[in-house]
Amino acid sequence: MKLSKTLFKQYSRCSRVSALDDLYKKRLKTSASIFGDDEQDDFIELLYTMFDEETGDDLIEVIDKQMEALLPYYNKLEEEAMKIATDVFGGPIHYSLKTTDQKLFTYQSKDHQYYCYLDGYLEKENDIYIFEVKATTSKKFQELGPMIKKQHYPLFKKKDNVYHLTHYPEMDAKNFQRAFEKLFDRYGAIGRYVFDMAIEKMIVEEAMKQSSLPLKNIHYYLVVLNSSYVFDGASENGEPVYHEINHEKLVDFIELNPIIEEWQTKIHSIKKVLEEDITLLDLKTIPIGRFCERKKMSKCPFVPTCWEKALVDGSILEYLDHHFGFTDEFGLKHETLDLLNQGYYTLDSIPKRWLERPNNLIQRECFEAKQEYVDIDKIKKGVKTLSYPLYHLDFESFPSPLPRFRGEKPYAQSVFQYSLHIEKAPFKCDKDCDHTEYLALDFTDRREELIQQMIRDIDLSKGGTVIVYNKSFEHTRIKEFANMFPEYREPLAKINDHMFDLLDLVKTRSGLYLDLGFSEEESKQINYYDNRLHGSFSIKKVLPIFSDLTYHGLPVANGTEAIATYAKFKYLPTEDIEFLRRDLKQYCKQDTWAMVVVLWGLLRRVQKS
Numbered sequence: 001m002k003l004s005k006t007l008f009k010q011y012s013r014c015s016r017v018s019a020l021d022d023l024y025k026k027r028l029k030t031s032a033s034i035f036g037d038d039e040q041d042d043f044i045e046l047l048y049t050m051f052d053e054e055t056g057d058d059l060i061e062v063i064d065k066q067m068e069a070l071l072p073y074y075n076k077l078e079e080e081a082m083k084i085a086t087d088v089f090g091g092p093i094h095y096s097l098k099t100t101d102q103k104l105f106t107y108q109s110k111d112h113q114y115y116c117y118l119d120g121y122l123e124k125e126n127d128i129y130i131f132e133v134k135a136t137t138s139k140k141f142q143e144l145g146p147m148i149k150k151q152h153y154p155l156f157k158k159k160d161n162v163y164h165l166t167h168y169p170e171m172d173a174k175n176f177q178r179a180f181e182k183l184f185d186r187y188g189a190i191g192r193y194v195f196d197m198a199i200e201k202m203i204v205e206e207a208m209k210q211s212s213l214p215l216k217n218i219h220y221y222l223v224v225l226n227s228s229y230v231f232d233g234a235s236e237n238g239e240p241v242y243h244e245i246n247h248e249k250l251v252d253f254i255e256l257n258p259i260i261e262e263w264q265t266k267i268h269s270i271k272k273v274l275e276e277d278i279t280l281l282d283l284k285t286i287p288i289g290r291f292c293e294r295k296k297m298s299k300c301p302f303v304p305t306c307w308e309k310a311l312v313d314g315s316i317l318e319y320l321d322h323h324f325g326f327t328d329e330f331g332l333k334h335e336t337l338d339l340l341n342q343g344y345y346t347l348d349s350i351p352k353r354w355l356e357r358p359n360n361l362i363q364r365e366c367f368e369a370k371q372e373y374v375d376i377d378k379i380k381k382g383v384k385t386l387s388y389p390l391y392h393l394d395f396e397s398f399p400s401p402l403p404r405f406r407g408e409k410p411y412a413q414s415v416f417q418y419s420l421h422i423e424k425a426p427f428k429c430d431k432d433c434d435h436t437e438y439l440a441l442d443f444t445d446r447r448e449e450l451i452q453q454m455i456r457d458i459d460l461s462k463g464g465t466v467i468v469y470n471k472s473f474e475h476t477r478i479k480e481f482a483n484m485f486p487e488y489r490e491p492l493a494k495i496n497d498h499m500f501d502l503l504d505l506v507k508t509r510s511g512l513y514l515d516l517g518f519s520e521e522e523s524k525q526i527n528y529y530d531n532r533l534h535g536s537f538s539i540k541k542v543l544p545i546f547s548d549l550t551y552h553g554l555p556v557a558n559g560t561e562a563i564a565t566y567a568k569f570k571y572l573p574t575e576d577i578e579f580l581r582r583d584l585k586q587y588c589k590q591d592t593w594a595m596v597v598v599l600w601g602l603l604r605r606v607q608k609s
């Protein structure tokens, strides 16, 4: 079998994944039944978790629209990274955006052929430099290390654009070890990149051994975006130019040699198990686990199959803070995943006495009695802190891996749109007449225009409240605006000072309710719950409870589609952009109208009593 680095990572998650993939690929190749009669029922049941029973749509390979929209930026990153690598390490570096034109290493092990393509390859007389470009930032590497007496001890230190592992005399101490272990957690935020490079090392070096290539010193580098890089806005022919600014380059290099060397024994034993699994192709159900990475972009494609029972409506995964686990009457802690593997699937499958968190008890009551929960007193007192007019505000932003405009860093959330509904007095807001908005005309830098209009639209001279849903996003964006455009600092700070999070009314926020005189326990307790929330307070989950409004059927129906739609502005003539702008406006308007409707729904609930 041919095994790429990606397949190595997928197939080594668990003993079942290669068997499921085999089944899935066979089904893709044929519409006819591929199994004998005895097995058929079991297999068909599995296939229905992979392909829609009625339409036959593929449920495993779902297109990621955001990923598609950002692809040109990832490609550009690779190009820029290799230019900078040439500056730092010399050249010529062998690289290409076309994977099959990249430097290939391949070797045979028993019946399997392992191979990997390299993002960048530089060979010198005695040394080889291997580069793996990742669309992440250096921040997580800068931050890795213990905090001792308020002092941070970073495990990686940067010298001339390259981060190297540092050794401290106290390296054996527990807190250093805890940080160090993160480099060996293949599913962790940092360990995943190290694991990837460790597999690469195995393939490269085994391939070199097999082809009897001369031994050279091989240096392995991750190449990531430099989180300290602040773009100065330079451009040529309308395209950004990322030159060095204040001694910072667009990318940083992380030297991983000592760590991936330590990984090798483990990599070889993972490979051995993987080869056994490929031979057995055992479809037998196994316990689910963290290795499925259910909520991550890197999740196993067979989550819909293996997690089918765990993801039912009313699953124990809906319990708020379920990641802290549950404690039984003997003081024994049970992790949520263990409970699922033991067959505790639904909210009411766990003994009630195991629910120590008051919020979980509220959820349980709602589930069993099929009724909603409303803390009238807290909502009423929370609402009293609002002063009218209310400005219901929502931003849409583009998370570009490469900064596009002056003052932005890699992965800046570049705001291109807002919607605003103005509620002059309680229940006095017309969906169309009391609405205003801003949407960038094209893909160029329109931030200042947006800020100017927002400051005009939100008139706080006679008081008022700016309502947002999940405050940290809008609050941070406005703070960034104030830093990038200091001439508007004062009015922007005023908007932030008057900002109120509607989520605090729907869910709760301890700080707000402690200030309003509630006890610590009361402040932490949720204000509202309904089973239809399924453990989530996102506006898209809350809205259907208070209205018939729906996002289904909108041409742009969620944040990811908004990003993908705006990304198209770059490539289309103005007249075609107009259609997309209409769709984006409709979507963002729905978001702020949803906030109005949710607030009114809550007010009606508490006014009734």
Ligand code: SF4
Binding pocket: 013, 014, 015, 016, 017, 020, 286, 287, 288, 289, 291, 292, 300, 301, 302, 303, 306, 307
């Ligand atoms: S979803 Fe989890 S258990 Fe199922 S195949 Fe994937 S990794 Fe294995």
